Amino acid sequence: MRALRAVALLAVVTGVTAVSAQEVLIRNAKVYTVSDGVREGTDVLVRDVKIVALGEKVQAAAAAAVVDAHGQPLTPGIFGGLSQIGVVEIGAEPSTVDGNLTFRGPGAEQQWRPEFDITLAFDAQSTLVPVARIEGITWTMLTPVEGSTIMAGQGAAVTLDGRQDAVFPDTRALFVAMGIDGKGLAGGSRAGLYMLLDQAISEAHSKAPLGENSLLHPAGREVLSRYLSGGRVVFNVERASDILGAIAFARKQGMKPIVFGGSEAWRVAKELAAARVPVVLNPLRDLPYEFEQLGSRLDNAALLQRAGVLIAFSADDGHDARNIRQLAGNAVAHGMSWDAALAAITRNPAEIFGLGATHGRIAIGQSADLVLWDGDPLEVTTIATQVWINGRAIAMRSRQTELRDRYLKAGER
Numbered sequence: 001m002r003a004l005r006a007v008a009l010l011a012v013v014t015g016v017t018a019v020s021a022q023e024v025l026i027r028n029a030k031v032y033t034v035s036d037g038v039r040e041g042t043d044v045l046v047r048d049v050k051i052v053a054l055g056e057k058v059q060a061a062a063a064a065a066v067v068d069a070h071g072q073p074l075t076p077g078i079f080g081g082l083s084q085i086g087v088v089e090i091g092a093e094p095s096t097v098d099g100n101l102t103f104r105g106p107g108a109e110q111q112w113r114p115e116f117d118i119t120l121a122f123d124a125q126s127t128l129v130p131v132a133r134i135e136g137i138t139w140t141m142l143t144p145v146e147g148s149t150i151m152a153g154q155g156a157a158v159t160l161d162g163r164q165d166a167v168f169p170d171t172r173a174l175f176v177a178m179g180i181d182g183k184g185l186a187g188g189s190r191a192g193l194y195m196l197l198d199q200a201i202s203e204a205h206s207k208a209p210l211g212e213n214s215l216l217h218p219a220g221r222e223v224l225s226r227y228l229s230g231g232r233v234v235f236n237v238e239r240a241s242d243i244l245g246a247i248a249f250a251r252k253q254g255m256k257p258i259v260f261g262g263s264e265a266w267r268v269a270k271e272l273a274a275a276r277v278p279v280v281l282n283p284l285r286d287l288p289y290e291f292e293q294l295g296s297r298l299d300n301a302a303l304l305q306r307a308g309v310l311i312a313f314s315a316d317d318g319h320d321a322r323n324i325r326q327l328a329g330n331a332v333a334h335g336m337s338w339d340a341a342l343a344a345i346t347r348n349p350a351e352i353f354g355l356g357a358t359h360g361r362i363a364i365g366q367s368a369d370l371v372l373w374d375g376d377p378l379e380v381t382t383i384a385t386q387v388w389i390n391g392r393a394i395a396m397r398s399r400q401t402e403l404r405d406r407y408l409k410a411g412e413r
Helices: 004-019 128-132 179-184 190-205 218-226 239-251 266-275 300-306 318-333 340-341 347-352 401-409
Strands: 024-031 038-047 049-057 065-068 074-076 078-081 137-142 151-155 157-159 173-177 232-238 256-261 280-281 311-313 369-375 384-389
Touching: 004 369, 024 369, 074 128, 078 311, 128 318, 128 401, 137 318, 157 384, 173 179, 173 256, 179 232, 190 401, 218 232, 232 239, 232 318, 239 266, 239 300, 239 340, 266 280, 280 300, 300 311, 311 347, 340 384
Parallel strands: 024 065, 024 074, 078 137, 173 232, 232 256, 256 280, 280 311
Antiparallel strands: 024 038, 038 049, 074 369, 137 157, 151 173, 369 384
């Protein structure tokens, strides 16, 4: 019955696409607003790209496409984490990887390029986009990874609706590698990280001509200076002492810090809450892959939530972004509240990266990024029966489903 309902629903929303999705009415849904509780038997009216009505017996235009949710859960679109969706196709094939800058040879250590903008390499037609999208993921934060230097470059939030001009304005962030990864790129010492960062910031503030031993190029100096006036800077950092060091450094330099990784963030939860520094983490990390992660524990997210830290979830790889609901479900299993776990993959990341006014909740005026589920959204066996991005129903197909349908024998389905 679940499969039949999904097929029937797809037939309805296919009609939505045909009429350009001017108006869509989703009737009788269990609406998880992620701001105003759960509303049973509720209608949601979408006009063009926004939610315009929310309530019982909502009226729509005669030409509107009507979808009966049959009381099933409706949530905001899911955050895809900090990922390389659309900039990395196959990690083991260099020709499909655009996620970092790697310079080699003499002077490579002086090739700091904060002006590197990973969004320019985004491919909306990447096979990873529909793979993530049919799992309810409607947007992600494109994230460069460290290459030759600790300053990986810039990223931004992008929609996954298939258009090439996908970048959300005012969502840019600068990414900096700290801890073990960073110290290996800074002469082998954590102290070297701060030494080099201080030099780069001095160059960004200075008006003097850059010399041959400068870390930055003119364009990099201009870009970095913008982040020294309240810009978002994401520090990839795990150890508790490194987290405190990154926060203190960022505050001193006028940056708005975000912790990414945070395996030991629970140790400094009170300090993070007091400083109002958000943490983006993988709640399934419970084994210390490095010495800086010795304090990893499965209730990290729950402890941070109780302390009042704003948290969001992210998988460790863009190919795993579709598993983010499983991360949230495991956080609930280890002490986090269900509502807080849903917020960590919807509302919270939107607030962290500058989209809180338009994304992450189901409310009048919000962007119509919506997902209809056939069960509990945080259960691993639940599937998304339909996804809307900007009010338009997306085709619930990916290369993986097409290969399945092509090669799976009819009797095995």
